[in-house]
Amino acid sequence: MNRILLLLLSSSATLLVFGLWIPLKAVVAQELLALAWAESQARQTETRPWPWADTWPVARMALPELDRSMIVLEGTHGESLAFGPGRLVGGLPGEGPVIIAGHRDTHFRQLDELAPGSGIRLQGQDGQWQDYQVEASRVVDSRREQIDTQRLSPDTLLLVTCYPFESLDTGGPLRYVVTARRRNPAPGNRLEQIDTVAGL
Amino acid sequence: MMLSTTLLRLSVPAKPANRARLRRFMEGITLWLAFLLLLFVQPLYAEANVADELQPGLLHFTDNRGDWQEPALVLDSDFDVTVSGLIADTRLTRRFRNTSDHWREGVFVFPLPDKASVYALTMTVGERTITGEVRPKAQAREEYAEARGSGRQAATVEQQRPNLFTSRVANIPPGEDISIELRYQQPVDYRDGQFSLRLPTTLTPRYMPGPMLPTGEAAGWSEGWAIATREVPDADAISPFTVRPEDVAADSHRASISVSLNAGLELADVTSPGHELETRTDGQEVHVSPSEGTVLMNRDFVLRWRPVHGSEPVAAVFHEQFDGEDYLMTMVVPGAASDLTLPRDLVFVIDTSGSMAGESIRQARQALGRGLDTLSAEDRFNVIQFNSQPHALFMAPVPADGMNLARAHRYVSRLQAEGGTEMASALSLALGGAGSDDTDDAARVRQVVFITDGAVGNEAGLFRQIREQLGNQRLFTVGIGSAPNMHFMREAARWGRGTYTAVSNPADLGGPLAALFSAMEAPVLTGLRTQWPVADAEAFPERPGDLLRGEPLIQVVRGVPPEGTLSVTGMAPDGKRWKRTLDLRQSAGGTGLHRRWARAKIDSLLDRARIQGEQPDEEQIVRLAMAHSLMSPFTSFLAVDSKPVRSGNDPLLADSVPTLLPAGTSAGMLRYPQTATISPLLIALGLVGMMFSAAIVLLRGRVGL
Numbered sequence: 001m002n003r004i005l006l007l008l009l010s011s012s013a014t015l016l017v018f019g020l021w022i023p024l025k026a027v028v029a030q031e032l033l034a035l036a037w038a039e040s041q042a043r044q045t046e047t048r049p050w051p052w053a054d055t056w057p058v059a060r061m062a063l064p065e066l067d068r069s070m071i072v073l074e075g076t077h078g079e080s081l082a083f084g085p086g087r088l089v090g091g092l093p094g095e096g097p098v099i100i101a102g103h104r105d106t107h108f109r110q111l112d113e114l115a116p117g118s119g120i121r122l123q124g125q126d127g128q129w130q131d132y133q134v135e136a137s138r139v140v141d142s143r144r145e146q147i148d149t150q151r152l153s154p155d156t157l158l159l160v161t162c163y164p165f166e167s168l169d170t171g172g173p174l175r176y177v178v179t180a181r182r183r184n185p186a187p188g189n190r191l192e193q194i195d196t197v198a199g200l
Numbered sequence: 201m202m203l204s205t206t207l208l209r210l211s212v213p214a215k216p217a218n219r220a221r222l223r224r225f226m227e228g229i230t231l232w233l234a235f236l237l238l239l240f241v242q243p244l245y246a247e248a249n250v251a252d253e254l255q256p257g258l259l260h261f262t263d264n265r266g267d268w269q270e271p272a273l274v275l276d277s278d279f280d281v282t283v284s285g286l287i288a289d290t291r292l293t294r295r296f297r298n299t300s301d302h303w304r305e306g307v308f309v310f311p312l313p314d315k316a317s318v319y320a321l322t323m324t325v326g327e328r329t330i331t332g333e334v335r336p337k338a339q340a341r342e343e344y345a346e347a348r349g350s351g352r353q354a355a356t357v358e359q360q361r362p363n364l365f366t367s368r369v370a371n372i373p374p375g376e377d378i379s380i381e382l383r384y385q386q387p388v389d390y391r392d393g394q395f396s397l398r399l400p401t402t403l404t405p406r407y408m409p410g411p412m413l414p415t416g417e418a419a420g421w422s423e424g425w426a427i428a429t430r431e432v433p434d435a436d437a438i439s440p441f442t443v444r445p446e447d448v449a450a451d452s453h454r455a456s457i458s459v460s461l462n463a464g465l466e467l468a469d470v471t472s473p474g475h476e477l478e479t480r481t482d483g484q485e486v487h488v489s490p491s492e493g494t495v496l497m498n499r500d501f502v503l504r505w506r507p508v509h510g511s512e513p514v515a516a517v518f519h520e521q522f523d524g525e526d527y528l529m530t531m532v533v534p535g536a537a538s539d540l541t542l543p544r545d546l547v548f549v550i551d552t553s554g555s556m557a558g559e560s561i562r563q564a565r566q567a568l569g570r571g572l573d574t575l576s577a578e579d580r581f582n583v584i585q586f587n588s589q590p591h592a593l594f595m596a597p598v599p600a601d602g603m604n605l606a607r608a609h610r611y612v613s614r615l616q617a618e619g620g621t622e623m624a625s626a627l628s629l630a631l632g633g634a635g636s637d638d639t640d641d642a643a644r645v646r647q648v649v650f651i652t653d654g655a656v657g658n659e660a661g662l663f664r665q666i667r668e669q670l671g672n673q674r675l676f677t678v679g680i681g682s683a684p685n686m687h688f689m690r691e692a693a694r695w696g697r698g699t700y701t702a703v704s705n706p707a708d709l710g711g712p713l714a715a716l717f718s719a720m721e722a723p724v725l726t727g728l729r730t731q732w733p734v735a736d737a738e739a740f741p742e743r744p745g746d747l748l749r750g751e752p753l754i755q756v757v758r759g760v761p762p763e764g765t766l767s768v769t770g771m772a773p774d775g776k777r778w779k780r781t782l783d784l785r786q787s788a789g790g791t792g793l794h795r796r797w798a799r800a801k802i803d804s805l806l807d808r809a810r811i812q813g814e815q816p817d818e819e820q821i822v823r824l825a826m827a828h829s830l831m832s833p834f835t836s837f838l839a840v841d842s843k844p845v846r847s848g849n850d851p852l853l854a855d856s857v858p859t860l861l862p863a864g865t866s867a868g869m870l871r872y873p874q875t876a877t878i879s880p881l882l883i884a885l886g887l888v889g890m891m892f893s894a895a896i897v898l899l900r901g902r903v904g905l
Contacts, residue, residue, distance in 0.1 A: 005893055005896055005897065008889055008892065008893045009889070009890065009893040009894075011889065012885065012886045012887075012888070012889020012890045012892075012893065013886065013889075013890060014886075015882045015883075015885045015886035015889065016882065016883060016885075016886025016887060016889075016890065017886070018882050018886075019878075019879045019880070019881070019882025019883035019884075019885075019886055020879075020883060021879075022877050022878070022879035022882075023879055076873040076875075081873075081875065082877070086873075088873060101873045101875050102875060103875050103876060103877050104875055104876050105876060105877050105879050105880055106877065106879070108875070160873065160875060161875045162874070162875040162876040166880075167876070167880075168880050168881045168884060169876075170874070170876040170877065170878050170881070171874070171876075172876070175875070
């Protein structure tokens with residue numbers, strides 16, 4: 001009896017640890033990514049955050065209203081999304097549409113707090129910040145709708161995450177999509193927008 | 201975790217005083233765990249509320265605010281085809297079943313064969329049958345909208361493209377069915393001694409080139425995901441949602457097919473490249489149906505039959521009287537004229553756009569490989585691939601020597617499908633190379649082989665371009681995939697003075713392609729003319745033009761009684777005159793000839809308008825279509841019940857029934873990525889387990905005391 005109890009207790013504790021490990025990994029990885037991002041900006045190359053990583057930072061995204069900032073990785077395969085939001089489509093911010101997807105339980109947990117008019121800032125490898133403004137957010141059924149990248153205007157930014165936010169079902173068909181459009185940069189303060197970055 | 205396991209071990213030998221403390225401690229822990237669990241389980245409740253509205257196996261939609269909508273309509277199709285001679289007559293019954301608690305309007309965009317003449321519509325509700333009538337398009341829309349608004353049951357079918365139609369069914373009662381029966385006829389293909397018939401069941405999502413029009417311009421009559429563009433103003437009306445078969449109800453989007461072949465000839469074999477068949481011979485008639493019963497509507501049903509060797513028809517005449525007029529249809533197969541072959545310049549154009557991704561691009565690569573293998577040493581060739589932009593392998597056509605061929609094979613094997621379908625620039629590149637005035641070029645036959653699924657929305661513009669840039673070249677189209685746009689294949693080849701071929705699956709590559717490439721190598725009978733016994737006979741196609749080997753000449757004519765002789769003349773490639781006569785008194789009875797003639801006449805009116813770059817004569821087409829009770833670009837079918845069944849208070853919800861993604865294609869557009877982790881699930885499970893075991897420990901403590 002004790003053994004069964006011990007087994008039950010330890011297995012549920014393991015589950016709990018694994019469950020907590022995912023958000024922990026998401027937080028810790030962002031710190032490592034910040035270093036890699038600084039390095040890739042300084043050297044203007046793609047810098048892998050750790051030698052065996054299959055992805056690399058491509059942008060920094062800031063949500064001023066939510067006081068959050070995170071590093072965006074290349075690709076949206078499971079491995080890269082565990083560490084940060086992934087860029088599904090897009091080159092440098094400012095050249096064509098950008099689509100970024102993230103996990104609803106980690107980095108994009110607060111995505112529903114973005115209201116129309118909220119600002120999103122995106123910094124590319126060149127250090128240039130692009131200002132986006134949220135236009136709308138909606139829920140789509142991924143079985144019924146797909147992203148037609150040819151139809152997106154070049155100044156669009158799409159943030160995609162799973163919906164509903166509190167669901168336990170990982171394979172649900174619904175997605176929460178935030179559409180933002182680039183604000184025209186004010187010509188005067190371009191210089192201020194460039195962050196000074198120290199190399200490692 | 202460590203804490204609780206040590207506690208567990210401690211609990212056995214501990215003293216009574218310690219035990220009481222321990223129990224209090226455990227109770228405290230359990231309370232906290234329970235509290236944590238409560239926090240975590242709350243979202244579980246929230247989700248359960250959403251899930252309550254779900255019924256498994258049905259397609260659900262959300263509106264733009266993210267609210268759940270009612271389950272979709274379920275769709276059944278039944279094709280009942282009768283083939284007699286060169287015309288196949290189909291009775292297509294579509295049943296819309298409303299599984300929801302609300303009144304519904306069903307909207308379904310569907311393909312029909314590209315030369316189909318739709319001539320009847322009946323709507324069946326319960327016991328009652330309402331016969332549809334043909335109306336001018338705008339009037340049909342108006343009357344339909346009015347019937348829908350006033351709660352009467354109504355059905356309408358309108359033509360978007362010659363092979364693409366939209367049907368709307370208003371006021372389907374909750375939990376009930378409405379059946380729409382459509383009757384259409386289509387010509388049977390006859391080439392190289394083999395008859396074939398294609399029943400399309402779905403469509404490949406079309407690419408819409410051109411800049412977007414501001415939304416809202418096409419008001420209210422559109423259901424698709426595509427946004428209207430300058431080159432395809434009706435993009436939203438011709439792009440239904442395409443979904444995977446597993447996304448619709450298990451019994452939805454299934455078709456039962458039965459074909460009665462009344463060929464009038466003894467048949468050697470009946471085959472289908474994509475489906476297994478069950479055949480039953482009943483005297484002269486052969487009954488064919490797929491052996492699996494109902495088939496999933498995600499690939500075209502293709503049927504081929506061949507008369508026993510030696511009895512392949514070389515000429516035929518059919519006669520029918522309609523409205524006091526005589527109609528004749530004739531077929532003449534020229535046969536081999538001579539064996540003269542000329543050196544060729546062959547340009548292969550391969551579509552590597554996103555819609556070709558998956559099985560299609562593999563087939564296309566194989567087809568192109570086979571084409572390269574047919575080149576002889578005197579020929580020159582080039583390979584062009586296109587998606588959003590065209591790219592040519594060689595600057596100009598190069599001799600088909602071993603090295604160049606090896607390079608081409610390597611290039612082809614590496615082709616990947618992605619991006620748009622900007623066909624216009626690829627056509628310019630392929631057809632534009634003819635301008636050089638090299639003396640060597642004059643003796644060469646220039647041919648372009650276009651390998652594509654034809655998934656474009658701007659067909660008309662491309663046909664115009666082919667006509668303008670063709671010069672002395674010939675364009676051959678090869679349709680790829682489970683549901684190629686056959687209208688594009690046929691018309692592009694017609695404007696390009698070539699032929700078209702469709703390949704249905706990898707196992708099917710050999711036959712049709714071998715026939716195409718051997719026809720391309722063989723000389724062509726040019727300048728064909730027909731001489732009818734009556735001077736002012738209206739025959740279509742007006743100028744038969746050229747015939748490749750194995751192709752028959754088929755003409756329909758009005759106002760010629762079945763007497764006298766028809767003479768067909770042409771020019772063989774060696775400059776000799778070629779002549780054949782046909783005794784019209786030999787004619788057999790036929791049905792539906794007048795519809796075929798009317799459809800051909802409408803097509804020729806549309807062609808003429810296209811060539812002259814002006815609007816087609818709408819009035820004349822409507823008159824013709826009404827007289828023959830035909831669907832056309834300007835006429836639609838409409839069936840309206842007389843008495844209202846839905847009271848004004850009950851809402852009517854519209855449902856666009858999706859079409860299935862053709863088998864073997866991968867979705868051209870991006871699917872939304874999977875963006876959830878199992879972390880919440882693990883945490884919840886872990887907490888539940890911890891609490892459960894803590895509770896057991898506690899209970900044991902109490903009992904043990």
